[in-house]
Amino acid sequence: MPTPEEVNERTRGFLRDHPDAHSAVEKLLEREETKSLTFDDVELDSGRFGELVSRGIVEQTDGGGYRLRHPEAIEAALAGESIESETGPSVNVQRLRSALIEFASLRELGGLLGVLVLVAGARLLAYDDVFRDGHVVSPGNDPYYYRYWQEQLLARSDGVADVEVLADIGGAATGRPLTHTLNWWLAELLGGTPEAAATVAAWLPVIGAVALGCVVYVLAKLLTGDSRVGMLAVAFLGLAPVHVVYTHAGFLEHRLHQYFWLGVLVLALSWLAVDLQRRRESRTENIVAAKCHLRSRSSWIVAGVVAFAVGASAHIWTGSPLTFVPVAIYIALRTVSDVRADVPPLFANGPAIVGLAGGSLLAIGAHVGLGWHNSLAALTPALVAVGAVAVIGVGELWHRLERPAYELLAIEGVVAIAGLAGLFVFELIEPSRITNSLTQVFFREGATETTSLFAVKHAVILGPLWQIGLPYYFGLAALAVATTLVVQRYEPAWLLSVCFAWYYMALAAFQVRFAAQLVLFSSLFAAVSGVYLLAHIGLIRSFVPFARDEAERDKPFKIPGGRTSGYLFGTIGLLLILNLILVPSLVGQVTYSDEQFEAALTIDEHADEMDRSYPETAVDTAWGDVRMYNYFVNGESSSYGSRYEQLLGAEHPDGRADGLRQNGKYVVVSEREDPSSESYEILFEGLGVGHGDVETTSGRFQPVYVGDSHRAFTVVEGAVLNVSSSTATSVTASTVLEVNDEEIMYERHGEIENGYVEIRVAHPGEYTIGTESRTVNETAVHTGEQIEVHLD
Structure with missing residues (x-):
């Protein structure tokens, strides 16, 4: 009211x-x-x-x-x-109470609370895998990079009000400065302790997902006037497998910030479009509606939200320029739509353009004043804003000259090409920077997330089902209808969501990681299709998709009673059945097993016993796990560099013992389906001591943790037995070891040449060498002590 x-x-x-x-x-x-x-x-x-x-x-x-x-x-x-x-x-x-009652009844708020609980619950499926023995074990590899910078900034700062740290965030300034800053500041707000940092790492992704769910609900209700669409959209978002993985508890990354600010940006721009549309429909003259929209205080408040969303998005992640491409496309097509509908583009888009320009100033200010991000990321919003002003200026001229809209569309294409050419000709942005960014986004290989959402190996259609679920195809149907709709009539708000949906679908065709952004829009369109289906089969009251008649909008929310209620929830469950099956499976793929966590803690304990410090404590392993191990062992998880494959690819692991990551002393070898490597067999199967059927042993690696699927080793210098003999041609040094509660005969062989051979042993013990015996202590093994053995 x-x-x-x-x-x-x-x-x-x-x-x-x-x-x-x-x-x-x-x-x-x-x-x-x-x-x-x-x-x-x-x-x-x-x-x-x-x-x-x-x-x-x-x-x-x-x-x-x-x-x-x-x-x-x-x-x-x-x-x-x-x-x-x-x-x-x-x-x-x-006032707040009145605004809430006007937007949503208590019954609607209860329904929204229910689906938000679903969102949070899906992101706590692996609760026991994340919260272990007082530690927060983040799923995936990359979160440990963000936790590293969070802790680095906590160590540098003097409290929550220490703004000087913002201009001195070191390497964190080059790619995702605002993400690192927010992660640090929230931890500082909770006390600035390691426990506070772990709390933020654990719970911020869940809170971010719930906040995004609220944004999606408001967006859906704003566009459709139907709270049922909003609730179903939040449910589809909450159970989209790819989105659950990237926002699961503990998954501290740039994504949770990126998704939220993307949602806020789209919501704010949609509100401006809906406000104009409603004023236009309540007045006979478009010019009057546009001027009232321009004069409205609410429009300028929302323009401020646009500015903050633009400024934040520019510094959230490395590929932030990609966020503004659909904004540019929307402004271009929106101007054509305005001209076709006889709406003055300048008045209609004024608040949005001012918001975009204000956000550009924030982005540039952080770049210049704080050294945040690179010039391409900082300048992209400004380039889009300048381009938007040019397009809208031409559109306003076209509107006043009463020229056809299709001519304007052709001119915009020419302006876009000329603008891009000008960037290169006048070297406003280094071509190499753009090339590198495009290569990073579209042609990077190696990680699972860089495959296509529509990969042929997944029969094209199965990728969306696995990553998003059945709602993707429901959304695709509604998206096709909406696309036709915005071509046929004036629908500036739906035009925005259509542009973003097709854009992120195109990006996901290159790399599946963009499917998480696509989910924001596919969930919206899927909810439109879903509510229409439920109404069509008689489980809920009628629903007219994309209705313009106010009589079809903002009707009271009501859940049917009796059997119909059971049929309703059962049908919704069928729509989400694939998601309910896939979400636990996909989350399980990125969480760490008990063995991996135990291996990390065991290495940490061993390093403490040996009084080792970094870089000696550096842990080498498969690059997808290297940050996790190093975070728990030495805290140095900023890099995922690894020499693990070179180790396992060698003929014998001892030849690579001094060439591990950062020349560290630890390596974790994980089980492989195809154990074709000799080094893998020596270490994983034989534990470096000839375990099982493996005869070849190692003189440089000691097992410190032995699990079924993961085995950790420490590198030692190995004591050197200098064996001399004038008669023998070969010699064996052997001792009995206890490894993993099992007694094993550890043997090292050597061929005597010219009466001499060096045999390196990695374990202390009482060794028998031919007719002689020698005691090798722990110190000798770690220092590479030379021990003389004369056989005759």
Whole structure:
């Protein structure tokens, strides 16, 4: 319900738009004092009176009549006066309560709370795998890079108010500065302790997903006027496998920030488009609607939100320029749509462009003032803003000249090509930087997330099912209808979501990681299809997709009772059955097993016993796990560099013992389906000591942890037995070891040449060498001590 201040402002706006209606409004005020109003009492035509109702100045009563909202505010407006806003906590609470009731009933809020619990629950499926023995074990490899920088900034800062740290974040400034800053600041806010950092790492992804769910709900209801679409969209988002993985508890990355600010940007731009559309539909003249939209205080508040979303998105992640490409496409097509619908582009897009320009200044300011990110990322929003101003300027000229919209579309294409060519010709941006960015996004190989969503090996259609679920194809149907719709009629808000949906679908065709952004929009369109299906089979009240009739929008939310309720939830469950099966499986692929975590802790304990420090404590393993092991052992998880494959590819592991990651002393070997490597067999199968059927042993590697699928080793210098003999041609040094609670005969062989051979042993013990015996202690093994053995 609008406040008196809002009714006063709206009435003054109405009188500015229609000066000749002043006396009619005065008479309405006079009649209000004596009786309830009917349409027969009104000296306004139906269009003007309908505008009073749509602005919230007049409301309908239960008896079918009408009454003025806050007559005292209307009286002040007739006198040309504004009324002072009341202040105080109680007034602010009342305003918030009124706004919430107007947007959603308590029943709707309850339904929204239910689907948000679903969102959070899906991201806690691997709770026991994340929260272990007082540690937060993040799923995946990359979160440990973000946790590394979070802890680095905590060590550098002097508290939550230490703004100087923002300009001194070192290597974190080059790619994702705002992400690292937010992760640090939130940890600092919770106390700045290691426990606070772990809490943020664990729970921030879940909170971010829930916040994004709220954004998607508001966006869906804003576009459709139907809370059922909003709730179903949140459910589809909450159970999309690819999105669950990237926002699961512990998965601290740039993605949770990126998705949220992307959602806020789209929501803000959609609100501006819907506001104009509603004003246009309540007025007979497009120019009047556009000017009212431009003058509205709400429009400029939302423009500020656009600015913050643009500025934040520019510094959230390395590929931030990609975020603004669909914005540029939308502005170009929106201008053509405005011209075709006889809407003045300059007034219609003014707040959006100012918001985009303001965000550009924020992005550039952080780049120049704090050294954040590279020039391409910082300047992209500004380039889009300048291009948008040029396109809208041409569009405004086209509108005034009453030229056809298709001509404008052709000119925009020429302007876009000329603009891109100008960037290279005048070297405003280094071509190599653009080339490197494109290569990183579209042609990077190795990681699973760099494969196509529509990969042929997945029969093209199965990729979307595994990553997004069945809702993807429901959304595709609604997206096709919406695309046709925005071509046929003026729908600026739907045009925005259509542009973003097709854009991220195209990116996902190159790399599946973009499917998580696509989910934001596919969930929206899937919910439209889903609600339509449920209404069509009679489980819920009717639903008209993409309805423009206000009578079809904003109807009360109600869950049917009896058997129908069971059928309803059962049908929704069928729509999500594939997601319910795939989500646990996909999450399980990125979480770490008990063995891997135990191996990391065992290495850490061993390093403490040996009094080793970094880089001696560096752990080498498969690059997809290297950050996790190093985080728990030495805290140095900023790099995923690995020499693991070179180790396992060698003929014998001892030849690579001094060439591990950072020349460290530890390596974790994981089970392989195809154990074709000799080094793998020596270490994983034989444990370096000739375990099982493996005869070849190692003189440089000691097992420190032995699991079924993961085995950790430490590198030692190995004690050197200098064996001399004038008669023997070969010699064996052997001792009995206890490895993994099993006694094993450890043997090292050597061929004597010219009466001499060196045998390197990796374990302390009482060795038998021919007819001689020697004691090798722990110190000798770690220092490479030379021990003489004379056989004759």
